[in-house]
Each structure stands twice: as C-alpha cells, then as structure tokens.
Amino acid sequence: MINGAKLTAAPIRWAMVGGGQGSQIGYIHRSAALRDNVFQLVAGAFDIDPQRGRDFGTSLGVEPARCYADYQTLFAEEAKRPDGIQAVSIATPNGTHFAICKAALLAGLHVVCEKPLCFTTAEAEELQTLAASRGKIVGVTYGYAGHQLIEQARQMIAAGELGEIRIVNMQFAHGFHSAAVEEANPATRWRVDPKLAGPSYVLGDVGTHPLYLSEVMLPALKVQKLMCSRQSFVASRAPLEDNAFTLMQYHGGAMGFVWSSAVNAGSMHGQKIRVIGSKASLEWWDERPNQLSFEVQGRPAQVLERGMDYLHPAALHDDRIGSGHPEGLFEAWSNLYYRFALAMDASDRDDQAALAAIRYPDIHAGVEGVRWVENCVRSADAGGVWVDYQ
Template sequence: MINGEKFMDRPLRWGMIGGGKTSGVGYKHRTGAQRDAANYQLVAGAFDIDEERGRSFGVNLGVTAERCYADYHVMLEEESKREDGIEVVSIALPNGLHYEATKKALEAGLHVICEKPLFFTSEEGEEIKKLAEEKRKIVGVSYGFSGNQMLLQMRDMIAEGAIGEVTMVELQYTHGYGADPEGDTKNPSQQWRVNPKISGDTFVIGDLSTHTIYMSQLILPELKIDQLLCMRQSFIESRKPLEDNAYVLMKYNTGAVGRVWTSAVNCGCVDGHRIRIVGTKASLEWWDAIPYEVSYEIQGEPIQKLIRGSDYLSDACKADERLGVLHVEGLSDAWANVYRKIALAIHAKNNGDEEALAKMVYPDIDAGINGIKWIENCVKSSNQGSVWVDFE
C-alpha cells in the first residue's frame, strides 16, 4: 500500500512545459506528480504562450518568478546553468509540439513525461527512443487512466487462467462533449484538437482510444494486434478529414478478436470508458465511472463484484492501493500512481538498476510508440476504404 514515504533521498526537481492556467490537463499532471510530495518538487516552468500570464500563474503555484520562463527553450538553457536545475520535465502541449519539446529536453539531459499521443510518426518515436537510450533517460507517457490498480487485478487474474482463454476484447471510450460544433471555435482546448496541423491525422482515435488501447495491453501483455479494420466518421462535417467517431475491429496473434468504439459525439454520455475481456470460462469488466470495481462474471454463476482495497486481491493490485477499502479513489489517484511509477523508473535509471527497470510496468517510450502505430494503422485502414491491414 502506498503511504507517501520517500524512496529517494530527495524529490526530483521537476519542471513543466505548458499546463498553464487555461490548460485542460495541467492540473492533472500537478496533482499526479505532487500527490506524493517525496517524489517531485515543481521548481520551474514555461507554463503559457503568454509570458506574463504564465509567470503570474507559476508564482501562484509557488514557483519563483525568475524560474517562470517565457518559453521552454529559455527554460532549458537557463536551468542547465543551475546546480539546482530541473531533472525531469512534463510536456503538456498540443500534439504537434511534443516531438520537438521532447527532443530538446532529452538533449538538455532531462527525463521526460509527455502527453499522448506521443508524436505524429513512429519514425519520430524510434528516433526519440534511440536518443533516450543514448542519454540514459526515461521517457514516460501520461496514460493517466492506466494507474487504476484494478486493471492490474484483471491482468493477474487473466494470467492465472481465471477466465480461461481470452476470446474477445471489447473497448469503449466515448463521450458527448464534442457534439456541439460551436466548441470547435469557442473552446480553446477543443480548437487545436480538430486542427490537423496541430492534432495530427486523427481526433478521437488519437485523443481518446490511445488511452484504452494502452490499458488493454497493460491487462493483456501477451496479446498483440495482427490486423485491424478502421471505419471513421465526421458527423460534424467541418471536422473532416478528422473523425469524431470511429469503430475499429481487431484480430490478435492468439486468435482472439476485438472491437473499439471511440467517440466525442455520443450525445448524453458523460463517461463511456469501459473495458470488457471475455474468456472461455468467464469475463471481466471495468468501467471508469466505477473505477474501484471489477465485475467478475463466471458462466452459470452469480456475478461477483471485486472491490479495490480488499484482502482477496492480487499483490500487484494491492501495492498500488492508497486509501484503503471503503474510501473511494479516482482519476487523481490513478495519475499519482503513474507519476510514482515513472519516478521509480527514473530512480532506477539514475542508479543503473536495469534489472529493476525491466520488471516495472508503466507507460514507457515503447507504449508511446505503440500508440503512434495504432493511429497510423487506423488511418491507413480508413483511408484505403476501411479494409483489413497488417498492424505494422
């Protein structure tokens, strides 16, 4: 169980690129990193494209004015001159800016935690992976939902054969908050998401389903996608060529099949983030609206509800517990778990402990590259008329 104790001599000196006052994700990063104060200390930032607004915001967060920078290029240069300069940086910028910022941060000798999807192309991902290896630095990806510990319970139960052989994987991440076309011009956090120059080749496939695909791979590490077929729709015409709804069919290396539905126009839906794994004996289902619970459904028997914090759960699941049974955890705790695991990875990398690093389960650079490949293959299938393509 996590209780906030330190595992390093001191917190990592941490900076942020983006994540300012108008950011939709900045606070998630800060609550995730600083939930365990022994892991990260926010000491610098280039928070905003508006220098004065960024400085004012940073000071209100407790960062000294001199370390609230006009842009991240200045921050990286100035922090490198300090004995107490930052050691790790989080990148909370629009998609099209991830690659350059990550590369510059690695070249400055920093560990990186970056928003998803990581970059535009898998070639960029492989280049950054090589650079990170040369610099001996960690690149983590903020798949925040993956920190829900009940996903580890599903992983362990499936590995132990509790549901038999996996036959079907049903994934959904949908909401209705993109159903109003006026949001494309009036909502700053939505404007760039529907601009291909900034968001890349997709809207909801990159913005939403990359989360769920990574979570499914966390649960099912032995299953690899062999082929997929993607059908994309732009129900709000002005968003073309970007999709606001998509269906993807998948074939896995084991013979299992899967389906993904991702949408920003599922009108009335507030939280449609679900994962259902079906086996030959039973099924497991998790829903983000009730993140502390997994439904265990054995064919011919009453449905069981597995609740986080309980003694009967697996060791890996209980290791990520924070509040104990009866007390509800949520997305902030999941983000904190992800940030903690990345801090553990950084600590292991800094100390040359590759053996410990190899055993860690967290969203690393390979997870980020696989997310890029997911997007690339979905776009390839869709653009060819929604045909089956080999997952490359």
Template sequence: MSASKTRPIRWGMVGGGRGSQIGYIHRSAALRDSTFELTAGAFDIDPERGRAFGVELGLDEARSYPDYVAMFAAEAERPDGIEAVSIATPNNTHFAICTAALEHGLHVICEKPLCFTVSEAEELKALSQARGKIVGVTYGYAGHQMIEQARAMVKNGDLGEIRIVNLQFAHGFHSAPVEEQNPSTRWRVDPRFAGPSYVLGDVGTHPLYISEVILPHLKIKRLMCTRQSFVKSRAPLEDNAVTLMEYDNGAIATVWSSAVNAGSMHGQKVRIVGEKASIEWWDERPNQLSYEIQGEPVRVLERGMDYLYPEARIDDRIGGGHPEGLFEAWANLYRRFDLAISGNSRLAPAGVRNLVFPDIDAGLEGVRWVENCVRSADAGGIWVDYK
C-alpha cells in the same frame, strides 16, 4: 518516496498553465507523494501570463520561463537544474519539446500522443536510449488499481484463453460543434495541431493502452477501421471511429472511439472475454471490476480488499470502502515514473515483480495504432497488416 532517496526529483513543466485542462492534475499527481518538486516551468505561449502563473505556484520568478527553449538552456547551467520535465502542450509540439528535453539530459513525461508518426516515435526511443533517460506517457487511467487486478487475473488463468476484447471510449460532449466557442477543444479538431486523427488518438488510445497492460501477451496481427466526421466542419479529422482487430492468437477486438455519443458522460469500458469467464471495467466506476464466470452469479470485486491479487493491492492508498479517483490513479503513475527515473524499481512496494508504466514503447505503440487505423480508414475501411 523511494526508500533510498534523500530528496525529490527536481521537476519542470512545459504547458499546463492557467486554463489548461490537464495541468492541474499533473501537478497534483506529481506532488502527492513528495517524489517530485516543481522548480521551473514554461507554462504558457504568452510569456507574461506564464511568468505570472509560475509565481502564483510559488516558483522563483527567474525560473518561470518564457518558453521551453529558454528553460532547458538556463536549467542546464544550474547545479540545481531540473532533472525531469512534463509536457502538457498541444500535440503538434510534443516531438520537438521531447527531443529538446532529451538532448538536454532530461527525463520526460509527455501527454499523448507522443508525436505524429512512427518514424518520429522511433527517433525519440533511440534518443532516450542513447541518453539513458526515461520517457513516460500519461495514460492516466492505467493507474487505477483494478487494472492491475485484471492483469493479474489474466496472467493467473482465471479467464482461460482470451477470445474477445471489447474496448470503447465514447463520450458525448462534442456531439455539437463546441469548438466554435471553446479554444481548448478547437485545436483538437484542427489537423495542424492535432495531427492525423482526433478521437482515435485523443480517446481511443486510452483503452488500447489499458488492454496492453492487461493482455501483454496478445499482439495485433491486422486491423480494419472506419471513421466519420459527424460534425462536418471537423473533416478530415474524425469524431467517431470503429476499429476491428485480430490478434496473433486468433482473438478479436473492437475499439469504439467517439466524441459524439450523445448523453454519455465518459463511456470508457474495457471488457475481456475468456473461455471460462469475463471481466469488465468502467472508468466511471473505477473502484469496481465485474467478474463473470459462466454459469455463476456476477461478482463485483472492490478495490482495497484482501481478496485482490498483491499486484493490485500495492496501489491502494486509503483502504477498502473509500472511493479513489483519477487523481489517485495519476499519482500511482507518477510514483512509477519516479521509481523508473530513480533506477529504484527494485525498491518498489512489496508485491511488485515488474514495474509496469506507460513508457516510450507504450507511446510508440499508440502512435503506431493511430497510423494503422488512419491508413485503413483512408483506404476505404480495408483490412491492413499491422506494422
């Protein structure tokens, strides 16, 4: 818990009920460090099912609400009302729920994409600034400590000038039309619920955000994207896309976003190539970072070890040798959300010079990237200036 806090943040959830793919990890991460306390929720589109689920979680039945409108209104009238809310609902609801939460004076932690358009994202940013509230976006993989190690290595010049960035999130679990039997997948391939893209927004933005954490000094200058619907019933949404990008320093990047990489479990990899050395991180082996210096044997850096930079070691939870996973990574993000919400970034653990977390700007940039990729792909895969 933050050093100056006497109690956890009173916290609610919208969505994330029984059967949710993501609700359990939100709750596990938020509650792990006792920085948040789940006190209210609107968990399900079915009010009775949502109420019953809230009671199962130990909530007061009166604070297990039929919908977010009722929850925000009722909690605003309580002296012990919620102070923050996590949104774990289909994409098409994010903008409306985020807006309502901010208007009720709540901090927001939202699933990505934050919304559908850059104009909507800019509206949310302006509203969050006007209300003085934090908006966090759950790019959960960025909580792995080796991402901070990679960031520190680039900052300290271990790789030299960055030349090439290869990003991919290419799994194979949707190489067949699984949505015909799986409701939790069905909405992801329906533009009414998913928005203007499927895999670009659903998986591509994850390694993109990680690259932004590692390489904050690089800005996209222009890009070119091609996207395909290999399972034809998913058109106009893509289940595969390849994006080529140029940065303002002359470096280039590729992003492979796919749900049809048959045989691949997850396939999220980030490779950064510099003039002196390269690093590579693979989310299926998140505790290691490959460090490859030209002309020398490959080194595999392990999480939790004293040879890592302090920025990486402050995220360590159980010491070197023990495997940490996605739950720890998400908990690291929720700890950063807590520090930001509490205004206690100065009280972050020793070694933290700047509090890095996926904030409203990260959410906005994810939406901007998808919008530019779709614009390029729909124009025939042409180069477009990034805007």
C-alpha cells in the same frame, strides 16, 4: 499500500512546459506529481504568453527567474544551474510534443509527455532510440492505467482465470463534442485542427486509452491486422474524425474492437474494457473505477471492490486509503507519477533490476499508441479495409 512514506532519497527537480492558467490537465499533472513528494516543481515555461506564464508560475511558488518564456530557454538556463531540473512534463497541444520531447532528451532530461508522443511512428521510434541512448525515462500519461483494479485484471488473466482469451471489447465514447463546441472554445479548437492535432482526433485522443489498458491486462496479445472506419459527424471537423470503429485480429486468433467517439450524446465518459475468455469475463468501467466485474460462465456474477484483502498483492500495492472509500482519477495519476519517479531514480542510479520491475506507460507504450493510430488512419482512408499491422 501507499501511505506517504519516502519513496526516493530526494524529490526529483521537475518543470512543466504548458499546463498554465486554465489548463485542467496541467492541474492534474501537478496534483499527481506532488502528492507523494517524489517531484518538486522548481521551474517551467507554463504559457505561450511569457508574462502570463511568469505570473502563473509564481502563483504556484516557482521563483520568477525560473519561469521562462519558452522551453528552449528553460532547458538552456536550467542546464547552467547546479540545482537545475532533472525532469520535465509536457502538457501542450499535440503538434508540439515531438520537438519538445526531443529537445528535452537532448538536454539530458527525463520526460513525462501527454499522448500522443508525436504524429508518426518514425518520429516515435526516433524518440525511443534517443531515450535509450541517453539512458532517460519517457513516461506517457495513460492515466487510467493507474487504477489498482487494472492491475488486478492483469493478474487474474495471467493466472488463467478467464481461460483462453477470445475477445477484447473496448470503448471510449463520450458525448461532450456531439455539437461543434470548438467554435466557441479555443481550448477545444486545436483538437480538430490537423496542423495541431495530427492525423486523427478521437482515435488518438480517446481510443488509445482503452487500447493501452488492454496492453496492460494482456501484454502478450499483439495485433496482427486491423480494419477501421472513421466519420466526421460534425462536418466542419473533416478530415479529422469524431467517431471511429476499429476491428482488430490478434496473433493467435483473438479479436478486438475499439469504439472511439466524442459524439456519443448523453454519455459522460463511456470508457469501458471487457475481456472475454473461454471460461469467464472481466469488465471495468472508468465511471465506476472502484469495481471490477468478474463473470464465470454458469456461476453468479461477482463484483470485486478495490482495497479488499482478496485482491492480488500487486493490486493492493497501489491502494491509498483502504477499502470502502472511493478513489478516482487523481489517485490513478498519482500512482503513475510515483512510478515515473521510481523509474527515473532507478535509471539515474543505473539499477537495471529495479527499473525492469516497474510497470508504467513508457516510451514503448507511446510508440505503440502512435503506431495504432497510424494504422487505423491508413485503413480508414483506404475505404475501411483490412491492413496488416505495421
């Protein structure tokens, strides 16, 4: 159980690129990173407007001299300081991720990056190679994977409680963009601009989240081929999709399905994953994150509650407040950030055994997210045909 005890010898000196005034995701990063005293925010390039970024940074308690105009200056100036930053989080539009992440790794920094890492698998693999050569950690913010019942599902599946895995049914289908909200909201507009968002909208923005949950729960399941159909129901978003259906065949014969959508009118969030085996099924819904449905064929359905003693020890390890009290997205993100910190600390100490024991969305998860989107776009643009997974 996480109880605030010291996890590393000292907090990691940390900066942010982006995540400035009005950025919801920036606040989530800071809240998660600072909760367990594993990171200390000491610098940043928070905004494309230097003065606005400096004003915001100082409001967070960062020294004015360490609120920089851009990420290049941030990395160069911090490298000159004996107390310079050790890690950086990237919370900027998609089109900037590759350049900033590469520059950070070249500057000898650990990285936490919003997904997608970049636009192409080739770029993602370049970052993977660079991170390995520099001995640096790259974490990707698949925040929902920090919920403790995702770990519970992983352990139950590994123990064979579901039997042979047959079907993985996934969705992240909300309704908040069922109309052209980007026309009046610049913070949303970049998401439907191919120059800034990349080759897809909802496939990369929401679809990769339940996909990563499936990778956590089912690490041995690998995609063999897929077929994708994508639509732009709000016509002005074309060529980017606001809805997509992806059918996948895994090595070994299991099947998977992902519904990615921003036009599921009336849906608040709509992220669910259901894993179906020959004996039983599991289902988790992020709007009810404290419960995991477990349904054994021929028996009454069960609901497993977070924080209870009957859960696997690996799931209880991420518990923060005991059973009964609800936990949510901030706790899940905090669980990822403390794991990022432990991984960075182990890497800096060259403790490979400790590093291998830490599960977190790493550079490999980032590469696979980009690869999946790239294959989905390739299938959809060829008319929704089956393509071998590359």
